[in-house]
Amino acid sequence: MVIDLQNISWVRQGKQILTDVSWQVNRGENWCLVGLNGSGKTTLLNILTGYIWPSTGSVTVLGQRYGTVKLPEFRKRIGLVSSSLQQRFYGHETAEEVVMSGKFATIGLYDGVEADDEQRARELLVLFGCEKLTGRQYHTFSQGEQQKVLIARALMASPDILILDEPCTGLDLLAREQVLAMISDIASKPDAPTLIYVTHHIEEIVPCFTHTLLLKEGTIFETGATEQVLHAEALSRFFGVPVEVHERENRKWIVANL
Numbered sequence: 001m002v003i004d005l006q007n008i009s010w011v012r013q014g015k016q017i018l019t020d021v022s023w024q025v026n027r028g029e030n031w032c033l034v035g036l037n038g039s040g041k042t043t044l045l046n047i048l049t050g051y052i053w054p055s056t057g058s059v060t061v062l063g064q065r066y067g068t069v070k071l072p073e074f075r076k077r078i079g080l081v082s083s084s085l086q087q088r089f090y091g092h093e094t095a096e097e098v099v100m101s102g103k104f105a106t107i108g109l110y111d112g113v114e115a116d117d118e119q120r121a122r123e124l125l126v127l128f129g130c131e132k133l134t135g136r137q138y139h140t141f142s143q144g145e146q147q148k149v150l151i152a153r154a155l156m157a158s159p160d161i162l163i164l165d166e167p168c169t170g171l172d173l174l175a176r177e178q179v180l181a182m183i184s185d186i187a188s189k190p191d192a193p194t195l196i197y198v199t200h201h202i203e204e205i206v207p208c209f210t211h212t213l214l215l216k217e218g219t220i221f222e223t224g225a226t227e228q229v230l231h232a233e234a235l236s237r238f239f240g241v242p243v244e245v246h247e248r249e250n251r252k253w254i255v256a257n258l
């Protein structure tokens with residue numbers, strides 16, 4: 001099993017933020033985590049990456065139970081792309097330097113870089129159609145280009161799990177579709193990491209996401225195969241408004257009937 005969360009609760013300042021969340025992710029599955037603002041998605045990711053400790057429950061990732069594992073080293077097995085990461089780059093690094101820094105799970109290039117690393121970083125940029133960014137500074141990239149470079153960066157350490165926390169926020173239609181195509185491409189590789197994709201938007205759930213978890217007010221509202229979870233009745237209850245679900249080429253979008 002890749003992820004095994006058992007009965008996780010998290011309480012802060014007397015407020016129950018997560019309540020009895022149990023979630024299992026098996027190898028070969030890719031998950032979408034969908035929730036409204038404040039539903040606890042970021043908190044759940046922070047528990048998954050060991051940055052916060054649950055008030056109750058147990059966290060086992062890649063067979064390692066948290067509390068018995070050295071997290072700074074272990075985290076190299078988990079790639080993370082989040083908007084907070086995007087803000088931490090100041091921008092004078094080139095695309096390949098940003099990608100290479102992913103090997104060390106650091107922001108800058110503070111550790112020794114080997115010739116192989118540079119080669120791999122360039123290969124990742126080529127693989128995802130970003131070769132034209134090579135040699136250019138990060139701050140000159142569009143948001144979509146920045147996001148693609150950060151995803152390539154997260155792959156540099158060949159992680160077992162890749163967490164993508166709202167990677168399409170702020171992207172225009174074309175950039176969003178390019179990022180989603182890149183993610184689908186990653187998922188199609190034989191040695192692909194397990195993907196965990198966080199979003200508010202149903203239309204971002206591309207077919208590679210085999211499973212979906214709906215999180216509402218800190219509890220699991222619905223979980224299972226994406227096909228089963230994304231139906232009008234459950235989504236209407238989830239969003240609290242009647243919704244219609246439309247589908248084309250294995251991709252769904254919803255319309256709220258207000």
Ligand SMILES: Nc1ncnc2c1ncn2[C@@H]1O[C@H](COP(=O)(O)OP(=O)(O)OP(=O)(O)O)[C@@H](O)[C@H]1O
Pocket residue numbers: 012013017035036037038039040041042043044
């Ligand atoms: N350290 C903290 N202390 C107190 N409350 C917190 C803390 N961290 C998060 N919360 C609260 O927990 C709830 C869930 O927050 P969280 O950031 O996990 O939601 P989210 O689903 O990621 O939301 P968004 O989609 O807006 O990013 C919110 O009501 C938030 O205010």
